[in-house]
Each structure stands twice: as structure tokens, then as C-alpha cells.
Amino acid sequence: MRHHPLSRFFVRSAATLLALACFSSAQAQTPQVRKFPTTQLNIGIHLIKAEVAKTEAEREQGLMFREKMGDNEGMLFLFEQPAGVCMWMKNTLIPLSVAFMDEKGVIINIEDMKAQTLDSHCAKRAAVYALEMNKGWFKQKNIQPGSQIEGLPR
Numbered sequence: 001m002r003h004h005p006l007s008r009f010f011v012r013s014a015a016t017l018l019a020l021a022c023f024s025s026a027q028a029q030t031p032q033v034r035k036f037p038t039t040q041l042n043i044g045i046h047l048i049k050a051e052v053a054k055t056e057a058e059r060e061q062g063l064m065f066r067e068k069m070g071d072n073e074g075m076l077f078l079f080e081q082p083a084g085v086c087m088w089m090k091n092t093l094i095p096l097s098v099a100f101m102d103e104k105g106v107i108i109n110i111e112d113m114k115a116q117t118l119d120s121h122c123a124k125r126a127a128v129y130a131l132e133m134n135k136g137w138f139k140q141k142n143i144q145p146g147s148q149i150e151g152l153p154r
Contacts, residue, residue, distance in 0.1 A: 048073070048131075049073050052153060064090070065093065074134075085130055086123070092113075097110055098121055110138050131149065
């Protein structure tokens with residue numbers, strides 16, 4: 001049986017369009033991991049490379065969809081003024097610890113957070129900063145409430 005040349009063109013075009021549609025759909029479902037500007041912080045002898053989330057949209061994105069984070073890397077959340085600050089772990093794939101700090105960088109409290117939960121983890125009083133690190137990082141470094149973090153942006 002002989003096929004018309006135009007029918008081959010339509011079959012190839014349809015196959016190409018179908019492949020593109022499937023590829024686009026797969027890409028749309030893959031969450032984008034966004035990197036933020038970084039700053040260097042220190043707590044005593046410990047240096048931290050922290051990504052900085054300072055807008056509401058950046059704070060909402062946070063560390064969502066990250067599969068790993070370096071040992072001395074974290075994310076610093078910056079708030080405009082002292083306030084009751086709470087964090088949760090929606091779409092966050094790695095367990096984290098968060099330190100809430102006042103305007104001077106003094107740690108108010110530290111909370112451990114399980115991955116992919118909506119549990120609220122809150123500062124015990126008004127905070128201006130929150131620093132998320134790999135779970136247990138603060139404990140391993142013997143960093144406790146009352147410790148001061150230096151190098152915080154304003």
C-alpha cells in the first residue's frame with residue numbers, strides 16, 4: 001500500500017507535538033529549586049554560608065524541594081521588624097533545625113523540624129531572624145539560646 005507524502009508529514013508532526021507536550025508537562029511538574037543571594041555568618045569559631053530570604057515570596061519558598069544542604073550551609077530568613085515568627089516544613093525534603101534570633105542576633109530558641117510536615121515551630125518571643133541549618137547542627141556545635149550570630153544583614 002502506498003501512502004500519500006502529506007500523510008507522512010501529518011503523522012510526523014503529530015508525533016513531534018505529542019512528544020513536546022509530554023516533555024512540557026513533565027517539566028511543569030518538576031519543582032524549581034531557587035538559589036538565593038548568600039552571606040557569611042559566624043557563631044564563635046563556626047562559619048556559615050547562608051542563603052538570604054528577605055521578601056515574603058523568598059521566605060515562602062525557603063528550602064523547599066532541596067534534596068541536600070552542605071554541612072555549614074543554611075538559610076537565613078530576614079523579617080522587617082520584630083514579630084511572632086513561625087516556620088513549617090511544607091515541601092521541605094530534609095530535616096532541619098531553626099534558630100530564632102532577636103534584632104541583635106542573639107538566639108532566642110532553637111527548634112528541630114521534621115521534613116515535609118505542616119507543624120508550626122515558633123519563636124518564644126518576637127524575632128527578626130530565623131536561621132535554618134541541617135537538623136542537629138546547632139546541638140553538634142554546642143550552640144544554644146543566648147549565643148550570638150554575627151554578620152547578619154539588615
